[in-house]
Amino acid sequence: MRQKIIMDVDTGIDDSLGxxxxxxxxxAELLGIVSTAGNVSAPQVATNNLALLELCRAPDIEVALGADTPLAxxxxxxxxxxxxxxxxxxxxxxxxxxISPRSGAQLWVDLVREHPGEIVGLCTGPLTNLALALRIEPRLPQLLGRLVVMGGAFNHPGNTTPTNEWNVHVDPEAWQEVFAAFAAAPADRRPLxxxxxxxxxxxxxxxxxxxxAERARSVPEHEVSETDTPGTRSKASNPIVRFLTxxxxxYFEFHxxxxxxxxxxxxxxxxxxxALDPGLARTRAATVEVELGGTITRGTTVADWAGMWGREPNADIVIGTDPAVFFDRLIERVGDFARTVYPDR
Incomplete structure (x- = not known):
């Protein structure tokens, strides 16, 4: 049986690769995509999601439009x-x-009610629409099979402020609502x-x-170089490889x-x-809160690793992985997929 997935994204370069x-x-069986405002506006995110599905000749997967703005x-x-x-x-x-006639929050609620305990939620943007879904259906932490989120910085500098990661920075109230709600989740369903x-x-x-590109049998090979003129466009024969390039x-030039x-x-x-293979990650349980009142630390994710707050953990934080294993999987899967979708390119 394939793993049912709902994605909540703010597409986004790396969201598109996700x-x-x-x-x-x-x-994986992708049931629906929620388009969340973050990297760009929610309507632009939805357009990107629909266009990417079209590029990939994907089945008719429901794409819902999320809220225009963060909670507060x-x-x-x-x-x-x-x-x-x-x-x-x-x-x-x-x-x-x-676009679906359902809102992003309603899509969350309807899908987890239809498939209790079967869905993994994958969020790679702000958690605005998940927080709104929790307001509609407070049992969502019990109905969801697992939640995997990209966000936060713990023993690491932020990438938006000295302490803040971008996804949390955009809507810290939403992240705090989600962490608070998942305090009631069973230990095996804590957010990753x-x-x-x-x-x-x-x-x-x-x-x-x-x-x-080589895996996809796309030409030319070795297309991207640090010495290229900024903004050079890809000539890859495979449309998916061309998009990715x-x-x-x-993103290379930005970094x-x-x-x-x-x-x-x-x-x-x-x-x-x-989300598809938790075994790729080593994790450590902690109780997580998001700072909402600090003058210079608002939006910071704070992890109580030692139980000083006297509360049960509400998250499993990834503390280790092997990047080479991940990239081998990414290259194999996406390369093979690009070749399968466009066998004549």
């Missing part, structure tokens, strides 16, 4: 990191597919949290893209601009891989 990873995984603060977006449409230098035509401590060790470099090149090297942190596809 979505591709799930679509390329034979053990104005929306911040990050086109400087992900490009004007959220997909780097890649460009999509307007997709023929249509993929924070910056680990995801910033998942570094994609041009060789990974070259290996993926144009999207990730933008280099901030002196992190010509690389890209693959936060979200790593979370997707963990």
């Amino acid at each position: 979505l591709l990873y799930v679509l390329a995984s034979p053990e 603060i104005p929306l911040q977006t990050t086109e400087d990191t992900h490009g004007p449409q959220g997909i780097g230098y890649a460009e999509f035509p307007l997709p023929p597919r249509r 949290v993929c924070g910056l401590d680990i995801t910033e060790t998942i570094e994609m470099v041009p060789d990974h893209l070259a290996r993926l 144009d999207a990730v090149r933008f 280099r601009h901030y002196d992190q090297g010509y690389l890209a942190h693959m936060h979200d596809p790593f979370a997707a891989a963990v």
Whole structure:
């Protein structure tokens, strides 16, 4: 039996690779996608999701539009990191597919009620719509099989403020509501949290893209180089490889601009891989809260590792993995998928 998945994303360069990873995984059954405002606006996220499904010749998977704004603060977006449409230098035509009439929060609720205990929720953006779903259905932590989230920074600097990870920074109230709600979840259903401590060790470099293109039998090989003119567009024969190359090149250039090297942190596809195989991650249980009142620390994720608060853990935080194993899986799955979808390219 395939693992039922609902994805909640703010697509987003690395979100798009997370979505591709799930679509390329034979053990996954993607039931629906919630489009959450974050990297770009919610309507743009939804358009990206629909267009990516069209590019991948995917079945008719329901894509729902989420809330326009976070729970309590104005929306911040990050086109400087992900490009004007959220997909780097890649460009999509307007997709023929249509948005679901259900809201993102309602899609969460309806799916977990239809499939109690069977769904893994995979969230790679702000948790706005999951928090709204919890307000509709407080039993969601018991109805969901497992929750995997990409967000937070624990024993690690933030990537938005000195302490804040982006997804939490966009809607800290939502993250706090989710962590509080999942305090009632059984121990085997605590959220798996993929924070910056680990995801910033998942570094994609041009060789990974070259290996993926080779696996897909796409030409030309070795297409991306640090010496390329910024904004160079891909000539890859395979449309999925071409999309990935144009999207990730933008991410390489962004990281280099901030002196992190010509690389890209693959936060979200790593979370997707963990959602399908938790054995990829070593975890440690903790009680997590999100700081909402601090003048300079608002949005910080705080983990009580030692039980000082006297409360049961409400999260399993990923503390270790083998990035090489992850990249081997990503290259194998997405490369094979691209070749299967476009066998003549």
